[in-house]
Amino acid sequence: xxxxxxxxxxxxxxxxxxxxxxxxxxxxxxxxxxxxxxxxxxxxxxxxxxxxxxxxxxxxxxxxxxxxxxxxxxxxxxxxxxxxxxxxxxxxxxxxxxxxxxxxxxxxxxxxxxxxxxxxxxxxxxxxxxxxxxxxxxxxxxxxxxxxxxxxxxxxxxxxxxxxxxxxxxxxxxxxxxxxxxxxxxxxxxxxxxxxxxxxxxxxxxxxxxxxxxxxxxxxxxxxxxxxxxxxxxxxxxxxxxxxxxxxxxxxxxxxxxxxxxxxxxxxxxxxxxxxxxxxxxxxxxxxxxxxxxxxxxxxxxxxxxxxxxxxxxxxxxxxxxxxxxxxxxxxxxxxxxxxxxxxxxxxxxxxxxxxxxxxxxxxxxxxxxxxxxxxxxxxxxxxxxxxxxxxxxxxxxxxxxxxxxxxxxxxxxxxxxxxxxxxxxxxxxxxxxxxxxxxxxxxxxxxxxxxxxxxxxxxxxxxxxxxxxxxxxxxxxxxxxxxxxxxxxxxxxxxxxxxxxxxxxxxxxxxx
Numbered sequence: 001x002x003x004x005x006x007x008x009x010x011x012x013x014x015x016x017x018x019x020x021x022x023x024x025x026x027x028x029x030x031x032x033x034x035x036x037x038x039x040x041x042x043x044x045x046x047x048x049x050x051x052x053x054x055x056x057x058x059x060x061x062x063x064x065x066x067x068x069x070x071x072x073x074x075x076x077x078x079x080x081x082x083x084x085x086x087x088x089x090x091x092x093x094x095x096x097x098x099x100x101x102x103x104x105x106x107x108x109x110x111x112x113x114x115x116x117x118x119x120x121x122x123x124x125x126x127x128x129x130x131x132x133x134x135x136x137x138x139x140x141x142x143x144x145x146x147x148x149x150x151x152x153x154x155x156x157x158x159x160x161x162x163x164x165x166x167x168x169x170x171x172x173x174x175x176x177x178x179x180x181x182x183x184x185x186x187x188x189x190x191x192x193x194x195x196x197x198x199x200x201x202x203x204x205x206x207x208x209x210x211x212x213x214x215x216x217x218x219x220x221x222x223x224x225x226x227x228x229x230x231x232x233x234x235x236x237x238x239x240x241x242x243x244x245x246x247x248x249x250x251x252x253x254x255x256x257x258x259x260x261x262x263x264x265x266x267x268x269x270x271x272x273x274x275x276x277x278x279x280x281x282x283x284x285x286x287x288x289x290x291x292x293x294x295x296x297x298x299x300x301x302x303x304x305x306x307x308x309x310x311x312x313x314x315x316x317x318x319x320x321x322x323x324x325x326x327x328x329x330x331x332x333x334x335x336x337x338x339x340x341x342x343x344x345x346x347x348x349x350x351x352x353x354x355x356x357x358x359x360x361x362x363x364x365x366x367x368x369x370x371x372x373x374x375x376x377x378x379x380x381x382x383x384x385x386x387x388x389x390x391x392x393x394x395x396x397x398x399x400x401x402x403x404x405x406x407x408x409x410x411x412x413x414x415x416x417x418x419x420x421x422x423x424x425x426x427x428x429x430x431x432x433x434x435x436x437x438x439x440x441x442x443x444x445x446x447x448x449x450x451x452x453x454x455x456x457x458x459x460x461x462x463x464x465x466x467x468x469x470x471x472x473x474x475x476x477x478x479x480x481x482x483x484x485x486x487x488x489x490x491x492x493x494x495x496x497x498x499x500x501x502x503x504x505x506x507x508x509x510x511x512x513x
Contacts, residue, residue: 009171013068015051018044022064025090055102059093066101070161071168071202073097073136077292091416095254095293103131103139109156116239124237128154135294137161137205137310142247145237151247152234153307155208162206169199201289201402205310208243214309215245221284228276229303248305254293254416264298270417271426272304277410278327278427281313281403282320282434289313289402291410313402321438323403327431331424335362342394352392360388 017023023044027037054067065076080094110121110128121128127144132153134140138161141154158164176191204210212233219230229248237244251258253273259266273291280287288295290311297305315323322345329338339358342348348357414421 007174009167010175011047012050012052013072013171014044015047015049016054016064016068017051018048019051020054020064020067021060025060058096061090062093062096065094065097069164069168070136070158071165071172073101077136077294080292097136101134101136103134104158106130106141108159109139109141109154112156112159113154113242116242117237119237125154133294135308137165138208143244145234152237153231153245153247154237155211155243155245155308157206157208157241165202165206169195169202201311207240208238208310209240211308211310212238212243214312215243215307217286218280218288218306218309218312221286222280225276225279227272227303229299229305231305231307245307248297248299248307250297250299250303250305252293253296253298253304253413256417259298259417262298262300264302267418267421269298269304270414270421273417274410274414274421274423274426275430276304277406278430281315281406282324282430282438285315285317285320287313287403287406289406291406291413293413293416296413311402313406315403317438320434324431324434324438327427328435330361330365331428331431333365335359335365338365347394349393357392360391364388 014023017026018041023040027040052064052067054063056063058066062076065072076094076097080091080097106128109131113119113121113124117124124146125143126146126149127142129142131139132142138155138157141156143152143154144150145152172195173192176195180191212235215230216233219232222228222230231245231248234244234246251262251264253259253269256266259269273296277287277291288306288309288311290308291306295306295308297307299305322341325341326338329335329341335358336355338361339348339354342357343350343352343354411423414423414426
């Protein structure tokens with residue numbers, strides 16, 4: 001339940017970080033100034049005894065996040081892909097949060113499978129292994145179907161995970177409300193909207209039927225993508241708390257030593273990961289939104305195999321075009337156009353100056369080009385971007401949260417494979433191809449065809465709508481002004497003409513396309 005009682009949860013978060021030593025580690029990774037370190041330690045030390053102890057065998061930050069629960073673990077998973085932000089040592093420590101968390105017993109997993117599907121796990125499977133991966137929400141077992149001998153991956157939700165996430169999300173709601181109340185300037189970032197979005201994503205991730213559906217749709221969309229594969233869903237062996245997929249054999253994309261030993265080209269893999277993500281986001285508007293190293297393998301053939309489809313992102317066609325134009329503008333270093341797109345999309349208030357915004361964007365973009373990726377401080381870049389958005393009154397776009405977050409994660413994965421990757425150069429062919437097909441004459445024809453289809457569906461209803469409007473006006477006590485009557489007649493005639501034109505356009509464009 002949401003409410004002030006969640007203050008205890010927030011206090012315990014800080015106390016746990018202090019008790020486990022994570023507070024000192026985080027301040028070191030942030031290169032925090034001395035006065036901030038002193039202030040935080042002085043305020044936190046009296047409460048340290050209230051914190052959770054965690055597993056002393058783990059490094060401080062993973063120890064604290066694991067003790068605090070699944071929502072905090074999710075946050076750590078994201079940071080594990082950003083060695084440029086938290087440092088290589090911290091990133092390596094956090095990587096255990098991706099798929100190496102403490103597992104629950106095999107017997108519990110089998111019982112959960114039986115309860116969820118109505119079939120005994122011992123009857124369905126001839127083999128059922130110990131957990132091969134254990135993450136924040138579920139763990140995975142390698143099994144063999146008795147009837148066919150096919151190897152599969154069986155994903156089972158952790159016991160009590162729904163309640164654990166509920167507690168975390170309720171505390172986050174309180175934190176967001178307190179931030180908005182105490183720091184009015186933060187409201188432009190819409191903290192509560194961000195938490196609402198996070199909550200909806202989590203709820204979807206806790207229903208494996210939805211994940212099965214997502215995996216199936218994603219597989220259909222990407223079946224022709226070279227060098228990429230999605231395992232097949234076994235619908236008869238899947239339910240709300242259990243999902244069964246075809247087994248994917250390969251090396252973790254986060255294990256550079258194994259990839260090198262297998263003879264894979266890590267630079268090519270880094271580029272392909274980034275390009276695949278952009279292709280899925282721009283081409284399909286449907287993308288894997290949790291693409292950290294723990295959710296991808298590289299097969300012996302070099303194929304990238306994706307799994308764990310609990311978080312998927314969707315963006316509509318208009319937003320995709322806006323996003324592509326922004327990326328394309330940065331690639332071409334056309335900061336004026338990037339600024340104009342922000343204004344046209346309503347991302348920046350119309351009261352701001354477009355030229356000033358363009359100059360601010362230039363200060364963000366120019367340091368990137370011509371530099372080796374290993375020399376770019378993404379932490380400083382993100383800090384400056386935050387200052388720019390604050391200065392120009394931009395609000396958080398909740399529909400882009402997953403896209404932005406996943407872009408950060410994917411970039412981190414690519415950098416872990418190839419620290420020298422040029423992100424913009426790798427993105428350029430995908431963005432240019434999308435621009436060519438989606439922004440230009442061909443796109444205009446496609447848009448007109450779609451408009452014509454909509455008008456053609458509603459065309460038969462136009463006479464009835466006009467007739468009802470006229471009858472309504474005739475029975476109204478107030479007299480109909482001549483100007484208004486003329487407008488109604490013109491509307492009726494115009495609507496009929498528009499309907500005819502729409503059908504003609506539809507037929508003409510349909511033949512052209």
